[in-house]
Amino acid sequence: MGIGGGLSKLNVAVMGATGMVGQQYMRLLEKHPWFEISILMGKRSAGKKFGEAVEWIGSYDPPTRVKEIVVSEIDPERQAADLFFSCLPSEVAREVEGKFALKFPVVSDTSAYRMETDVPIIIPELNAEHAKIIDRQRRERGWKGFIVTGPNCTTTGLAVALKPLDDAYNVRKVFVTTMQAVSGAGYPGVPSLLIIDNVIPYIKDEEEKVARETKKILGKFQDEKILENDMMVAASCNRVPVIDGHLECVYVETEKKVDVEEAKNILREFRGLPQELKLPSAPEKPIIVREESDRPQPRRDRDSGSVPGMSVVVGRVRRGLDENSLQFTVLSHNTIRGAAGNAILTAELLYKLGYIE
Amino acid sequence: MGIGGGLSKLNVAVMGATGMVGQQYMRLLEKHPWFEISILMGKRSAGKKFGEAVEWIGSYDPPTRVKEIVVSEIDPERQAADLFFSCLPSEVAREVEGKFALKFPVVSDTSAYRMETDVPIIIPELNAEHAKIIDRQRRERGWKGFIVTGPNCTTTGLAVALKPLDDAYNVRKVFVTTMQAVSGAGYPGVPSLLIIDNVIPYIKDEEEKVARETKKILGKFQDEKILENDMMVAASCNRVPVIDGHLECVYVETEKKVDVEEAKNILREFRGLPQELKLPSAPEKPIIVREESDRPQPRRDRDSGSVPGMSVVVGRVRRGLDENSLQFTVLSHNTIRGAAGNAILTAELLYKLGYIE
Amino acid sequence: MGIGGGLSKLNVAVMGATGMVGQQYMRLLEKHPWFEISILMGKRSAGKKFGEAVEWIGSYDPPTRVKEIVVSEIDPERQAADLFFSCLPSEVAREVEGKFALKFPVVSDTSAYRMETDVPIIIPELNAEHAKIIDRQRRERGWKGFIVTGPNCTTTGLAVALKPLDDAYNVRKVFVTTMQAVSGAGYPGVPSLLIIDNVIPYIKDEEEKVARETKKILGKFQDEKILENDMMVAASCNRVPVIDGHLECVYVETEKKVDVEEAKNILREFRGLPQELKLPSAPEKPIIVREESDRPQPRRDRDSGSVPGMSVVVGRVRRGLDENSLQFTVLSHNTIRGAAGNAILTAELLYKLGYIE
């Protein structure tokens, strides 16, 4: 199925459509030039119109067309689409995504397959080449489709900022403390009784995910394998009373000496394949560097950039305790760049690379 | 002037009485066994009754007796008391505190004199011996009184937690990210427009203070000098939408290998001179160690301990990237242990040691 | 079983012990002079120690003794106590409370029986005499025990403030808009995603409850019947990002002319039977009147009074559009005066009146 030249769009299905991240897909795909939502799937909502099934929590209304779609059961035997986005709960995702991958391309926000050796975690600007492992995945698993994942929402901003720094200075150790938005916990998620006038200094499994996924995403692709990056990552994850936007304070130790102004330029000028290919959801600048002393801030910077929510915003870039170190603060929109937006950009990349047809 | 045996209490003055920290003194000294507020001083409020002058913001009302005190001008020529607490703005404090110290003991929460080589920053459980520098201070400056300071509110919790760990393992590097309450910025302080649904990733001068003060507080006293501790501290300071309680995520690199369970016990069993002397404001346990995965939390733990707000609460103690490291989260009440409470405890110590009579 | 003179305390059971309101009972009864918790009951927690079963959310820890109590199943056949407090979910309460009432006194925070004609809704300062309907209740239902309820947490503050005004001026119409704390929705209750930087202008069934319950509570007891007060109440209920404390703006139309200063005195001097009997949980003043223009405020005033959380705080008393009207703002602590505290005070009253032995 082709795009452009008057041809029709790819039919897209969203699994887990009524959840927090699912709702972002509705908005982000509303006017997408290549993809059109044709199927919505959900366990509890099956049989109802999306507009009635969903407990919509965005500050915009769901698109009218989407509201009318009847949510269908998650059934790999009966459903067919050119592409399946999955934002299912992890416990369900393992089985379901595997079944769909027998026949169809699956791009997943879920953690279920992330750490499988033949499944890539893709941030298109960083490791587009990891997509090549799809070939091995198909061959070894006997799938006609495939599974490609995106990282945990907390990993995303960190990995994007680390990539150009690692290329330039060889990052050895990373100490990161996060201040994460409540939307990262889904809906209903964090009870207000726990978070008003408070910080919760713990998010289950999050610190391990950030450490592991970062090493994989920033790894080399070689001989059909993803070789983990050997940087070490220590994370402390906290929940703060913020709606959207994960803020992270990062301290980096490097092999090579770091010049702060140079590092800022490296971050600022970083571009990836999505920018080169001018993919529809690619922000002009993957990383926005701010010079003000008190930025980035979640409420004010989370929707930055030419594609709102898709740029990572870095600020407070400054030297660390010695010349082989750097400190900075990074913000990324957790449900856009950290979930639905990154998955859509990944799907655009895979389409351009020929993995989705 | 003696205490106990039926003798009267020490007359105490508070300079900067109507500010945020000043208000804490009113409450903490209300029923103090040794000290009694007799003078309140303030620049803008002079001439008015405290109850009318103060823009009181606590969730309790000011003590009736205190409300009736007429605030007097800050005038070292005319005011006399056994002890002066100062929580003046830094720019005013430099001159005023110096003048009072000519004749009187001054215990200050302000940064003005903190980094003077002959002025100690005292956290009574950590470095009571630094008080001895008062002798040199008096001799060299020709003061009959003296100035003793307390640390910045952000330094306090960190320093308390580091002390026993440094003693046991020799701390080399500290990476700390703070999530600080709005009360730390005083009143009116942080505009609500900036902090609702937001985090501000910057607090002016705070990171430098934390690094410098920690090294001084944890330094050795030798030959009438405070020799700075040679640990290195890198801080990232953030403001979060929390009323009281500074939360800090700490990563520590040590010279000696760390055993996590042992480290917890070391923290738990740490005691200082205030506990030994049973000072009125000394908490039974300077450090409370919690085992739950999601503690300490500002709203739930800031008033912990036998003297509410005076214990530092540590949680999430866990190993770092290797055996010579440790991670934990620490909370301290910024206007109590981090300001007024620590100053009162310091005054109690100095009284017991004979520096205040 | 007697109290005082060295005799033992009444054995008290709490049904629904692990919920939000249940947790308040643990704290409020910890040092109660008459009542001692001996049984905790809960559906999902049965078999576990309370300390392990409860998702404790207070800013204090549960009492050690209570933590060790093994939660038992809710089973009227096997449980015996001198008094049963119930804070069960409404759907469970109907059946369970009825069964316990066959043999035992039940004091309930739940709505299940509130509107039954032979069951009183008691706020001890307002309508102690409604307790007499217990005699009819026992006779007609054949119960040895009884059920007495407390009002919805939103009704409480309003009803307390209206009572003395109605006695003095004959209230005809009440227009009330509430701003309610998230703790009123229980735990997990209101998702933080819905309430940060937001107000939710609706609480299910709340407006009807406020209108109905107020009329019943302020009704006359006559010929073994509670005759509803004929004032009319129109309520608009909103949820705001506040932890504890329901704030309500009230406009009252009266039959008689109102003098504002007189009305304030009437509120200020209001006392009820609990004050006369000096019940342990009775606040010295049921109503605190504040004169400042900007009080009461939830965070600063919710724990006011001689028994924290048991006084209702009224402020901004001012005339309405004409002389037969009055406006004011009222605050009450929703989980204390609005739930557990009011129930305990009611039990104290019923004990003194001889209904509990």
Next chain:
Amino acid sequence: MGIGGGLSKLNVAVMGATGMVGQQYMRLLEKHPWFEISILMGKRSAGKKFGEAVEWIGSYDPPTRVKEIVVSEIDPERQAADLFFSCLPSEVAREVEGKFALKFPVVSDTSAYRMETDVPIIIPELNAEHAKIIDRQRRERGWKGFIVTGPNCTTTGLAVALKPLDDAYNVRKVFVTTMQAVSGAGYPGVPSLLIIDNVIPYIKDEEEKVARETKKILGKFQDEKILENDMMVAASCNRVPVIDGHLECVYVETEKKVDVEEAKNILREFRGLPQELKLPSAPEKPIIVREESDRPQPRRDRDSGSVPGMSVVVGRVRRGLDENSLQFTVLSHNTIRGAAGNAILTAELLYKLGYIE
């Protein structure tokens, strides 16, 4: 000076440009088809570039062109523009606006002139005809220019919702309780220490303004006079922890019987002159009526409508205590429809009516 047909835009000046409302003008006029900002004026910022002078607090950056404009002093002798918007502090506005009105059209968000008998408070959909009083104003005051004001931000939403209801049912009494956003207090405005986990039940002078302005706005224009509407308004104003959007619970007593469904339709179908003239800032629907039980909500609905922030959102329309009453909840964006947006729409109207050339 004409617009369209290739002619240039009107030169517009903003007085008080660096304040909260001033910043909204920058954004709203950025791509305005008729108006172009050519002058920015401010007291403290004079001489600096706007981009350097302003403490910008929006979640978008100021337009580049505007950042470069050098803020000039407020000096009616030297400044000339086709139109002056004023969002000066009230105490300054009185003198300054009067001086500019000698020569120029002034559209003001400030309260200084609002209650002058010959100055209209205009909400273009409601009382466009009040603009005619400009003729009298000019004649009597000898001004070549004029002053037209917009209402207080809290009055706006209420007045818009009341207008069609008053036309249909003759509103007699209005009881309104507001929950107002912190942006309504300007910058720095409400200290975070006062509003986190809290509500402040008082806003200085606000209740009087709401009552007075509503009666004037909804008054008749007759014989060159604005005859106040005789409805009576009782308001209770509260500040809540919300960034933008004033929410108001309204109870209305009417002369005629109200049918709820009919009332909803009347609100929904209400249109004014701006819609007829298709003014650039006129929302398609001045009033959006929502049927969900829990709407409008500030965070989710404040940017509703075809021109974000310009529609008033009404929900929870329901009957009151009798047939001659109605209850509803109304939301309006306080810095857009309640300030800058309404002033711009007013200027568009005045331009179309020929008062600005």
